[in-house]
Amino acid sequence: MTQHYLLLLLLLLAACEKETKWPLQEKKTPVVVVDGMITDETKKQSIHLTESFDTLNQVPLPLSGADVIISSDGNVYHLREKVLDPGTYVSETAFAGQVNSEYSLLVNSSNKVYTAKAKIASGVVSFTPAxxxxxxxxxxxxxxxxxxxxxxxxxxxxxxxxxxxxxxxxxxxxxxxxxxxxxxxxxxxxxxxxxxxxxxxxxxxxxxxxxxxxxxxxxxxxxxxxxxxxxxxxxxxxxxxxxxxxxPTNLSNGAVGYFSAxxxxxxxxxxxxx
Structure with a gap:
């Protein structure tokens, strides 16, 4: 009798089997990642551009060959990519961000334009050392x-x-x-x-x-x-x-990251x- 029950159970399990095809996501086109900050220090400001990745612990690839511009109050600052540090773009001239001024970032890469705006909301605040x-x-x-x-x-x-x-x-x-x-x-x-x-x-x-x-x-x-x-x-x-x-991000056109001041x-x- 026990053998009959086991046979019936196997038949029921076999009858419940159904082939399933899992849809696999196609590899997405890398997204532009922006890591940029300008400060109120007089220096050559920099922006870092990389590409997104979908593999755990993968090293991000630098985004080279982009045109990068920062502008504010009629002033336009062009940034050039560092030869020895691909993906890092540095302003040709030194400048300091001004409190309450709005700064616009424009990145042109592969005929796609990405923009962001940032503002220095407050001035220097004193603090207690660590x-x-x-x-x-x-x-x-x-x-x-x-x-x-x-x-x-x-x-x-x-x-x-x-x-x-x-x-x-x-x-x-x-x-x-x-x-x-x-x-x-x-x-x-x-x-x-x-x-x-x-x-x-x-x-x-x-x-x-x-x-x-x-x-x-x-x-x-x-x-x-x-x-x-x-x-x-x-x-x-x-x-x-x-x-x-x-x-969240303040970048346009699908880019991620943040442009801050x-x-x-x-x-x-x-x-x-x-």
Whole structure:
């Protein structure tokens, strides 16, 4: 009797089989990715152009041969691609972005035009330097705090550039072992994904390290872009991961990324002894 039941079960399973063809998405044409920021510092401003990719951990390909222009208040600045750094376009002349002035970006690539507008909404804002903590286990320092996770003040991005290559015992070390660049954000939102974000590797450095700390004032729109980007990258994979969503952009014609304009305040200090 048991054999009859098994045979009947096999017949039922076989009768339920149905061939299914899964539609495979065709490989899409790469999308133009713009990473550009102008600041109120008098310097040659730069724009980075790459192509999107659909393979995990793939290195983005630079977008070469584009015509790039930044304009504002009747001034037009042409950008040229760096020969030794394809995809990076630098203004032919140095200029400083002005507060409350609107800047237009125009990129012409493969007969397609992409545009964006950005505005420096606020001037330089003073800030308290980063705090460090000495670690007794290795005799080195690490960053303790930079800015509040949530602050009612205007949103900002903090860039910490650390250099200890000049110290005894490090002169012969390579650049990767003696330099570090850390980025922190102070955004007008409080996300659970940020609070419970995956742990990141802590950077340690010796006393005497030279720190250049820069504060970038962000517009509300740029802060919203950075928040969405962080939710999809740095803050993704924690205990409270949010549903994936498209990251906003201010680029036209299907391009992605962001063109921003920021005021910058900076300071230089030396990390103290124990």
């Amino acid at each position: 705090k460090f903590v000495w670690n007794s286990s290795n005799g080195l320092y690490s960053v303790e705090s930079v800015a509040d996770v949530y602050t009612p003040d205007p949103p900002a991005m903090y860039e910490l550039i650390l250099d200890w290559s000049h110290l005894p015992g490090y002169a012969s070390s390579d650049s990767v072992s003696t330099h570090a660049r850390l980025i922190y954000y102070s955004l007008p939102t409080l996300d659970v994904s940020e609070i419970f974000a995956p742990a990141t590797e802590k950077v340690y450095f010796p006393a005497g390290t030279i720190l250049v700390e820069r504060r970038y004032s962000l517009t509300t729109e740029y802060a919203a872009f950075l928040r969405a980007l962080l939710l999809e990258t740095t803050w993704h994979g924690g205990y409270f991961t949010t549903a994936s969503a498209n990251v 920021c005021s910058v305040n900076s300071m230089i200090l030396t990390v103290g002894g124990k």
